[in-house]
Each structure stands twice: as structure tokens, then as C-alpha cells.
Amino acid sequence: MFLLRTNRTFAKMFAAYGLAAFGDYLDLIAVSIIMGFVWKVDAMTMALLPLAFAIPGIALSQTAGILADRWNKRNLLIAADLIRAALTIALIFAPNVWTLLGLIALRSSARVFHFPAQQSMTRSVVPADQLLQAASLNGAVFQLSKAFGPLIGATVAAAFSPAVCMGVNAICYTISALLLLSVPLQRGSAGTRQPESMRTAWRDGWLIVLRTRLLLTSISFALIGLAGIQLVDAQLATLLREVTPERPELIGWLVSSIGAGGLVGVVWLRRFKRLSSYGWPLGGGVTLIGCMFAAAGCFQPDTPLWFILLSSFAGGVGTGFTSVGMNYIVQKETPADAVGRVSGIMESLSGVLFVGAPLAGGALVQLCGVSPAFLFVGLAIGIVGISGIVLQRRLWSLPSPVAKSDTVLGQAPDLPG
Structure with a gap:
């Protein structure tokens, strides 16, 4: 936890990422309950649900990566969170399955812009010798969100209603945006000039x-x-x-x-x-x-x-x-x-x-x-x-030598004395 104590910017990013990652999985079961048990859609329509989550990533991820390198990363993360919060609220009032699937696809499109901006901003605010700690912390919160997000979402949806679960999800995205808003604007700047052409x-x-x-x-x-x-x-x-x-x-x-x-x-x-x-x-x-x-x-x-x-x-x-x-x-x-x-x-x-x-x-x-x-x-x-x-x-060139005080995977740590 040393990185979280000493790097306030990353600590805020980590908390925001945890809430956003938790939100990504929170209403997954709630949507399935609405489609499968409330509207009782057929199997072919149900099969469109994972496509609504996945296809935006295929279509937009590379464009999102280019924009993450060009634009202010903090602002991009905030915009992605607020758009997802608004679309999650809209899901509550979706009148039919096609509107629901369309809103999910739009929300998934906003999520596509979150990941590369998060990765790029982490690189800019975390020193090189702490990148593995940062990746491990983000990986831990992702694993926890993936494991407990659907479980908690299903519990909330069963105890109250799928709409309540979606409302909680929207709150998670909103708090994530507010946390990022407290990060200084310059910490998310692009830092270097990017090529003029998107194609380039x-x-x-x-x-x-x-x-x-x-x-x-x-x-x-x-x-x-x-x-x-x-x-x-x-x-x-x-x-x-x-x-x-x-x-x-x-x-x-x-x-x-x-x-x-x-x-x-x-x-x-x-x-x-x-x-x-x-x-x-x-x-x-x-x-x-x-x-x-x-x-x-x-x-x-x-x-x-x-x-x-x-x-x-x-x-x-x-x-x-x-x-x-x-x-x-x-x-x-x-x-x-x-x-x-x-x-x-x-x-x-x-x-x-x-x-x-x-x-x-x-x-x-x-x-x-x-x-x-x-x-x-x-x-x-x-x-x-x-x-x-x-x-x-043969497959990987070894990274540059590390200091003797570093503890590294693939090399025995120095022993005292």
C-alpha cells in the first residue's frame, strides 16, 4: 500500500477505477433478469446481450487509444464516467428490449474510452519502479469487482429491483467522476505533441x-x-x-x-x-x-x-x-x-x-x-x-539491468551480508 500512501494522484485514480470497475459488473445480472424474466425474450434476442457489450470494443478501441494519447486523460476519464452514469439511468426507463440493447451498446462504447485513458494516465503519474505495484493494485480491484460485482448486483436486484441496482451503478460512476475531478488538470495532459493525422x-x-x-x-x-x-x-x-x-x-x-x-x-x-x-x-x-x-x-x-x-x-x-x-x-x-x-x-x-x-x-x-x-x-x-x-x-529481450536493491521476478533477491 506504499504507492497509495505516497502518490495521492494515483490513490484517487485507484479509488475511481475501483468504483468504475465495480459498476461495470454491478448491473450485469440485473439486465439479464429484465430481459429473461420480466420481458421473457427469446434465446436469439438474449444472445444479442453479450454482443452489445463486446462489439463497441472491437469497433472503437483503437480510436479510443489514439484519443487517449492526444487528449487530456483526466477529462476523458471523467467524461466516460459521466456518460456511463447518464446511460445507466436511462436504462431504468428503457421501454423495450431494443432500446435497452442500444443503450447498453452506447454505454459499452463509453467504457471503451476509459481503459486506454486509465492505462496512459497511470504511466504518466506513476514512477517506472512502481509500475508493477500499480498494475497489481488495479488487477486486484478488477478481480474483486469481477467476482463480487455480479453477486452483489444480483442480491440487490433480487431484494429490491433491477432498477435499484442500476441506480446504485449510476452512483458508482458519478462518484468515480467526482474523485477524478479532484485530480489536478495538468496530471492528465498529453505531454507530447501527437501526429496531426488520425491515420498516421x-x-x-x-x-x-x-x-x-x-x-x-x-x-x-x-x-x-x-x-x-x-x-x-x-x-x-x-x-x-x-x-x-x-x-x-x-x-x-x-x-x-x-x-x-x-x-x-x-x-x-x-x-x-x-x-x-x-x-x-x-x-x-x-x-x-x-x-x-x-x-x-x-x-x-x-x-x-x-x-x-x-x-x-x-x-x-x-x-x-x-x-x-x-x-x-x-x-x-x-x-x-x-x-x-x-x-x-x-x-x-x-x-x-x-x-x-x-x-x-x-x-x-x-x-x-x-x-x-x-x-x-x-x-x-x-x-x-x-x-x-x-x-x-529467445522470445523476449531482457529488460535493462535493475538496481541491487530491487526485488524482481525472474531474478533471486539479494541476500543480506
Whole structure:
């Protein structure tokens, strides 16, 4: 917590980010309740809900990244929060499902502009030797929001109404904006002159990714891990229904175990000041994700509960490693005036996977069965992850040497005396 005590600007950003991240997941269940139980929409219309959340990221993330590098980042974050608050209030009064989906798409579009601005501003207000701590803190609050946001939202929606849940969400976004408003305006300034043409800025962002081996390799590994998760994640209920149909509660335990593992992975990385090699957090994280799915492919009706939960926990640790490691690498290895663009590129590629990978995973399950699909995907991802660890000196150039007083991942800490 040293960073939060000594850097007031980041502390305010962290609190605002926590509220905004919590809001992103708070009314997720409330919207599903309205569509599924109040309006009783058909399955095809229900399938449009995740698309309304994901497609704006594919379409707008790279533009948002360019603007995050050009505009005042603090003001961009405030505008995104206030727009989301207004659209969330509008959701309460949506008269039909099509209006609701349209408002969700618009709100998701505002969220797209939040992420690269957050990443870019973090780089500008946090010293280089504290970037890993900042990425770990943001990763921890994201994991907590992802785990508890839907749970609390569902509880509020059930105890009161979905409208109350949406109202609480709007308040979260508004408080986030007010916290950012107390940050000095100059802390969010662009700092350097940007190219005049949007097309030039977009091209330069891609050239930075394609010509920087550290970034290109790291993004590739992060996307491989994400692709594996999205390929079979949606089929988890299908797997458990086939293997242990009499234990439907297992899906909740698995999700909780993965979330707990993710939080532990994020917190563990906070022990270090820097990463001396990127193969361990990214290659290791992808390996753990692969092991989780390969183990799931071996589940049987008599598989011990401890094995199921332990493999899920290990996979969660892997997701924590890859998410925090990737955020740190983008902030550390990207030029300061291009963090927004590189973050936007990463988000747009992730959005494509969120839409396409579940469809490919469904086809794979139809082709070879659910357990073989989990086993195949897990082994393939695990092999890629192990290769990243073994070949890390070839795949990643090592960062510059660190001071002896630094504690780094991938290098043994100095011993006293």
C-alpha cells in the first residue's frame, strides 16, 4: 500500500477505477433478469446481450487509444464516467428490449474510452519502479469487482429491483467522476505533441507493436491465454452437466476458485518491484491456464473435489499473472505517448476473441465432445506456455539491468551480508 500512501494522484485514480470497475459488473445480472424474466425474450434476442457489450470494443478501441494519447486523460476519464452514469439511468426507463440493447451498446462504447485513458494516465503519474505495484493494485480491484460485482448486483436486484441496482451503478460512476475531478488538470495532459493525422497515429501505434519484439511476443501470449479461456469457458456448464449432473453447485465453486486464484496471483506479484524476465509471468500464466483446462478434460464423476478446486485455483493464478503482467509490460515497454494506442490495439484484439472464440469452442465441442475439447485446448495452451518459459531468452529481450536493491521476478533477491 506504499504507492497509495505516497502518490495521492494515483490513490484517487485507484479509488475511481475501483468504483468504475465495480459498476461495470454491478448491473450485469440485473439486465439479464429484465430481459429473461420480466420481458421473457427469446434465446436469439438474449444472445444479442453479450454482443452489445463486446462489439463497441472491437469497433472503437483503437480510436479510443489514439484519443487517449492526444487528449487530456483526466477529462476523458471523467467524461466516460459521466456518460456511463447518464446511460445507466436511462436504462431504468428503457421501454423495450431494443432500446435497452442500444443503450447498453452506447454505454459499452463509453467504457471503451476509459481503459486506454486509465492505462496512459497511470504511466504518466506513476514512477517506472512502481509500475508493477500499480498494475497489481488495479488487477486486484478488477478481480474483486469481477467476482463480487455480479453477486452483489444480483442480491440487490433480487431484494429490491433491477432498477435499484442500476441506480446504485449510476452512483458508482458519478462518484468515480467526482474523485477524478479532484485530480489536478495538468496530471492528465498529453505531454507530447501527437501526429496531426488520425491515420498516421493509428499506423504508428501498429508499427510500435509490430516492431517491438517485447510487445509483440507479450501480446501474442496474452491473446493465446485469452483465446483458450474463451474457447471453452462458455462450455463449462456443459462439461459439468455431462460429468457430474447431480452436482450443479460445482459451477459456482469452480468460478469462485478461479476468482480466488486470480486474486492470489495478482497479490503475489505485488511482492516484486520489477519483472526481470517476461517469460515467467506470461509463459507461466498461460501454462497454468492450460493445466486447468486439461485437468477439466479429465474430470470424472468420482474426481475428488479438492482436485477440481485446486486445478481451478491454479488456472486462476495463471489469469492473474497474465493480466497483470500484460498491463505492466504495455506501460513499461511502450513509449509514454503511445500507451493509449497500444492499449486500444490490445483491447480491440481481445474483443474479437470474445466474439469469435466461444463460437469456435462450441463447434469444437460438437466435433469431438466436451471432455476431449477441454483436454485438447488445455494441452495446446500448456505447450505454448511451457515453450514461453523455456525459450524466453529467445522470445523476449531482457529488460535493462535493475538496481541491487530491487526485488524482481525472474531474478533471486539479494541476500543480506
